[in-house]
Amino acid sequence: MHTTRRDHLTLLLPALTTMAAGRAQSADLPTLKSVTYRFEDLPSRPGGQNVSHAIFDGLTHSGFRIEAHETELGPGQEPHPPHHHVHEEMMMIVDGTLDFTVNGKTTRLGPGGLGFAGSNDEHGVRNPSADVRARYFVVAFGPVT
Numbered sequence: 100m101h102t103t104r105r106d107h108l109t110l111l112l113p114a115l116t117t118m119a120a121g122r123a124q125s126a127d128l129p130t131l132k133s134v135t136y137r138f139e140d141l142p143s144r145p146g147g148q149n150v151s152h153a154i155f156d157g158l159t160h161s162g163f164r165i166e167a168h169e170t171e172l173g174p175g176q177e178p179h180p181p182h183h184h185v186h187e188e189m190m191m192i193v194d195g196t197l198d199f200t201v202n203g204k205t206t207r208l209g210p211g212g213l214g215f216a217g218s219n220d221e222h223g224v225r226n227p228s229a230d231v232r233a234r235y236f237v238v239a240f241g242p243v244t
Contacts, residue, residue: 128164131157141169148173154236166239172197172226181223186241190214190224195233198225 134155141152149172156166164186170178172195181200190199192212198205199214201222208214216222218241226233 129157131155131159131165138169146178148176149178151178164240164242166243167236169193169234169236172224172233172235174226174228174230174232177223177225179223181221183219183221184243185218186239186243187218188216188222189238189240190216191236191238193234193236195226195231196228197233197235198227200224 136154138152141154144151144153149170151171152169154167154169156164158164172178190197190213192208192210194210197208197212197214199208199212199222200206201214201216201220203221206214207227214222214224224235
């Protein structure tokens with residue numbers, strides 16, 4: 100099969116558009132510096148039984164985006180329905196239990212447990228407890244699109 104430059108451009112254009120959008124978003128972010136964060140000083144964003152604490156969102160010295168936040172889920176709660184996106188996420192459980200689902204496979208994680216969701220993998224978390232809150236940290240790597 101013979102392909103033309105137009106065929107190649109048609110295949111590359113969506114990827115280039117996504118990359119450009121990620122760079123445009125990243126251009127507005129600060130370069131991260133060495134710093135410490137005390138939990139009690141983090142801003143809180145309540146959402147029903149859940150609370151989120153933003154930690155940082157910025158670029159490394161090489162321009163790679165990293166965002167981190169801590170979430171507290173009420174019993175039986177989830178922060179949002181399962182979803183997928185281009186950036187990767189790592190979730191580290193501090194207290195309680197989380198059901199971490201990736202591409203339909205659920206694993207129950209307790210304190211010290213870690214889950215990783217790769218790019219475009221459908222994923223979600225849920226607190227399966229009927230009476231105990233769950234706390235976990237999320238570190239997101241790459242452009243948020």
